[in-house]
Amino acid sequence: MVSTLYLVPEWFLNLSLIFQLLLTIISLGIGIVSLRINSYCKSREYKLFGAGFILIALSYVFWTGLNLFVLTRIREGVEALELTTIATIGAVMLYTYFLLFIIGLITLTYLNLDIKGIRAYLLLVALGILPVILSTEKALAFFIITALLILFMTTHYLRVYQKKKTVNRLMTLSAFALLFISRIDYFYSNTNHIHYVLGHSIEIIAYLLLLINLVLAMKKASNPQKRVRNKKK
């Protein structure tokens, strides 16, 4: 059984916490804007999109808590998130992180699958979380399931981009592709701490792309006259 979720170099720990804070803020921002749009449109897509990103944001809060309180020093300069020696409070935080992250991704996947019905959603949730809960290889199960879900979303955004090739859609596609790559790095981070650094760095770049998209959209709300001026030309 793989007993370590990931290894973190001590020099990177503070930066990791800052990154996690940024990830939380960005995903929360996307979620909140989507839910605000839902309040105008009353549309299922915005509700699910918003809920998905808010669940992911909450999972990052618990991940931050894990890095603050649960890491153990295994050798000079390296800390680890150990699954076998984790105390009860740490285990609760870990499982909450797993569940929130997976359910967040499943919510986005369910939206992109374009299927309707609570039964289908619950089935996806069960298929996503039961392997992690029941498996002896929890780290492996977690990284594989989350990588698979993100890969699916990447292919979805590839189709979206192919339908209409805009810079914004390319940024979203790139963001999800980078998130998939970061998952692969996290997968190897239980054997080599440099993969944690790489995975985290790639993940923050992905979220910065999503943030750029969000900011560009919000700017449109404060520049309503620009289109009229352009039309007159």
Added chain:
Amino acid sequence: MNKKRNRLEIIKDILQAIKNKNNSAKPTHILYKSNLSHQMMKEYLEEMITGGMIEEKPSPKKSGGRVYSVKDKGEQYLSKYRMISEFTDSFGLNQ
């Protein structure tokens, strides 16, 4: 040929059609301005009434009938339309 409108654009067109008629538009006016079939227009209007964007009232004119007017939520939608449209397009929603 005009490109196919998405759902957000159709809602915007309906709201603008109502507003341009002094916020009191008859169904025939909306039908003409929104360029929808009667059935589609009916579905959109019902959805927009349920969503609180518009309301249906009896016409103040002697000819009778009903008219539609834009509510606060509909006004908010129009003012935020560009942001909603950009967000939807960037994140591939409503595809």
